Amino acid sequence: MKNFKLLFYLLLAPVLFMASCQDDDYELGRMLDRSEIHYKVVQDYETDPGGNTVIMINETPGTVSMWDYGTGRSTRTIDTVHFAFQGEYVIKFSAMTAGGVVEMDPVTIQVTEDNLNYVNDPLWIALTGGPGNEKDWVLDTEGKYFSGPISFYGVDNGWLAGGESWADGAEETGCYGSDCWTWAPGLSDIYPNIMAEGDYGVMTFNLIGGPNFSATKPMEGGITQTGTYSLNVNEKTLTINDASILRGYKPSKNGISGISDWTNYTVLALDENILRLGVIRDKDVDGEGPAMLVYNFISKEYSDNWVPSGPAPDDEGFDPEFAPGELLTMLAGGPSSGRVWQLDAAGNPVDWIAGGNGWTTSSDDSRDWGWNDSWDEVAESSWIRFDRFGGTQNYTRSQNGVTTTGTFTINEEENTIVLGGNNTLIQNQNSSLSPTTSTIKVVKAFPGEYENKGIWFGTSYDEAKDEWFAFHYIIP
Numbered sequence: 119m120k121n122f123k124l125l126f127y128l129l130l131a132p133v134l135f136m137a138s139c140q141d142d143d144y145e146l147g148r149m150l151d152r153s154e155i156h157y158k159v160v161q162d163y164e165t166d167p168g169g170n171t172v173i174m175i176n177e178t179p180g181t182v183s184m185w186d187y188g189t190g191r192s193t194r195t196i197d198t199v200h201f202a203f204q205g206e207y208v209i210k211f212s213a214m215t216a217g218g219v220v221e222m223d224p225v226t227i228q229v230t231e232d233n234l235n236y237v238n239d240p241l242w243i244a245l246t247g248g249p250g251n252e253k254d255w256v257l258d259t260e261g262k263y264f265s266g267p268i269s270f271y272g273v274d275n276g277w278l279a280g281g282e283s284w285a286d287g288a289e290e291t292g293c294y295g296s297d298c299w300t301w302a303p304g305l306s307d308i309y310p311n312i313m314a315e316g317d318y319g320v321m322t323f324n325l326i327g328g329p330n331f332s333a334t335k336p337m338e339g340g341i342t343q344t345g346t347y348s349l350n351v352n353e354k355t356l357t358i359n360d361a362s363i364l365r366g367y368k369p370s371k372n373g374i375s376g377i378s379d380w381t382n383y384t385v386l387a388l389d390e391n392i393l394r395l396g397v398i399r400d401k402d403v404d405g406e407g408p409a410m411l412v413y414n415f416i417s418k419e420y421s422d423n424w425v426p427s428g429p430a431p432d433d434e435g436f437d438p439e440f441a442p443g444e445l446l447t448m449l450a451g452g453p454s455s456g457r458v459w460q461l462d463a464a465g466n467p468v469d470w471i472a473g474g475n476g477w478t479t480s481s482d483d484s485r486d487w488g489w490n491d492s493w494d495e496v497a498e499s500s501w502i503r504f505d506r507f508g509g510t511q512n513y514t515r516s517q518n519g520v521t522t523t524g525t526f527t528i529n530e531e532e533n534t535i536v537l538g539g540n541n542t543l544i545q546n547q548n549s550s551l552s553p554t555t556s557t558i559k560v561v562k563a564f565p566g567e568y569e570n571k572g573i574w575f576g577t578s579y580d581e582a583k584d585e586w587f588a589f590h591y592i593i594p
Contacts (some may be wrong), residue, residue: 147216151500154178155213159225162182162198168231170201174209182214189329190348190357193379200237201229202249203328237325239351244388245323252324254418255393257329257364259318262424263392264414265302265477268312268366271386271410272297273398278386292386297408299485304472306583313366320418321364323347331358337367349385356383356395363395363413376403377411386412391420432474435562435571438533443550445528445560446511448568449504449535456505456512459591461544462572468551469574471561472585492548500544501594513537533560535575543575552579553589561588569593 156177161169176183176195185192187199187209201207214223221492234249247253257267274295292298309315314337331347334340345360362380376399384396393415400408416424440448451457461467468489469476481489481585500517504526513526524539537556545552560574572592579586 132426149217150178150181150213150215150220152220152222154183155220155222157183157211157213157222159209159211159227161227166200166231166233168204168233169227170231170233170236171198171227171315172201172209172227173198174211176211176213178213180216184212184214184219186210187347200233200236201324202234203231204232205328214381227252229372237329239529241351241385242325242349242387244390245349245393246325249325252326254322255364255415256320256418256421257318258414258416258421258592259315261305262421263416265304266308267414268308269299269303269394269412269414271298271396271412273408273410274298274395275300275410276384276386283471298482299487300483301487302477304583306472318364318367321415331361333361333364334363354385356385357381357561358383364415366411368512369508376401376406380593384410391417393417412424429473430475433471433476433562435564435574436471436474438560438563438565440530440533440563440565442530444565445530445533445563446506448563448565449528450506450511453506455508456503456507458501458503458594459573460495460501460594461493462590462592463494465590465592467493467497467590469588469590470585471574471588472583476562476588488551490549493546496544502544502591513539513541515541515544533563534558535560543577551587558589559586561586 138427158175158177159175160173160175162171162173163169165171171404172187174183174185174192174194174197175189183193183195185194185197188207188313189201190199192199206226208224208226210221210224212219227431232249236291237246237249242248245253258264259267272295272516274293274297276294278292303312317336319334319336322331324330329347329349330344332342333345344362345358347356356547358381363383365380377397378400380397386394386396388394394412395415396410396412398408399406399411449457466478466480466483468481468484469478478484481494496517499519500515502516503512503514504510505514511526511528513524515522522539522541524537524542526538527536528534529536535558537558540556542556543553543558545554555577558575559579561576562574564571564573573589574588574590576586576588
């Protein structure tokens with residue numbers, strides 16, 4: 119109850135602070151007497167003869183409800199909860215009044231029969247193994263199923279019933295607002311930049327006499343936490359009381375300090391083998407704004423039985439091989455001809471290609487922090503051209519009405535293009551990803567199919583990650 123009260127005080131603090139700044143004589147309102155607080159806890163025996171359905175009602179106007187019913191908590195004025203298992207339950211009620219919190223006497227109820235219909239949804243079965251069972255989960259710290267143990271999403275992302283991609287406003291595909299994006303860093307990015315490498319322990323969900331949760335956390339001082347939980351299968355949310363999930367930690371900086379609420383989680387995916395839980399980073403961390411941190415779990419059974427399948431094959435077209443003169447013909451066409459190229463703004467214009475594999479499939483995958491609206495604007499009115507007019511290999515860039523020209527040469531052994539005249543690719547002064555180099559690498563190309571598939575120009579290389587940052591150009 120102490121933590122529950124603290125949350126409400128934190129919510130009220132900004133309001134009280136603003137009022138105090140405006141009026142030095144500001145005082146809190148009156149704290150109601152316990153005799154003025156009225157509430158009901160009613161068991162609905164028509165719905166459940168065993169009393170499993172309980173209706174909680176706050177009948178005191180002008181107060182905020184603070185319910186703690188053992189398996190969960192609520193702030194609704196009227197709320198209905200279902201207890202799947204027989205037993206004795208204590209329901210605590212407090213009212214947040216103008217003058218502070220008023221705690222009332224708890225109400226004890228008896229549930230005399232099990233009603234396992236409340237925990238037989240496939241999501242309950244996937245999470246726990248079903249009534250009478252328990253299931254262990256571990257973070258995917260080795261990338262056995264996901265790219266790593268943590269991903270980053272927009273705050274409006276949610277249940278990914280349609281997979282990893284989505285369209286604006288399409289609820290069935292995981293986007294529930296305007297802030298929808300994703301970044302799934304690989305292990306080389308995660309360790310040690312985001313999380314420390316190590317054993318993050320095991321967390322367990324069970325349905326043995328009730329919804330019970332436990333977590334053993336070697337990375338948090340070896341502590342073991344126990345509590346209860348509730349799963350909302352309709353809203354795809356999970357609440358854990360008096361404990362938290364296994365979570366990222368970085369020794370040089372507490373990697374969990376940017377998150378205020380470790381009780382309520384968004385369920386992005388859940389089946390027999392995987393569980394993805396999102397929490398909102400609501401505090402500033404190193405200048406980074408709000409985001410959803412998604413922790414990627416796999417069942418311990420899946421982890422224990424996992425067999426490496428070998429490295430993923432390279433992307434199609436990666437590290438292409440050209441016949442003598444073929445790259446020049448692809449870029450500029452035949453003698454005394456030229457070819458115009460534009461950024462693939464409507465498709466997949468930018469990618470980080472690590473170990474031969476890219477991860478973006480469209481501009482939405484890196485929207486705002488990578489590709490953004492200013493890039494769209496630049497790309498719409500800009501182009502580059504390679505030509506062989508006058509027997510010379512010429513390069514032209516047209517951007518925002520400004521045209522720059524120069525020459526270009528090709529190193530066929532390294533698949534690189536050197537742009538003369540201090541030229542580079544199309545730039546965007548409003549983006550930190552704007553290219554500056556005059557030597558560009560042909561990272562991916564498709565001889566014989568370039569008219570449909572374009573070409574990927576690498577502008578920088580991170581040797582430690584074996585990663586190219588590349589732009590996708592197509593023929594308009």
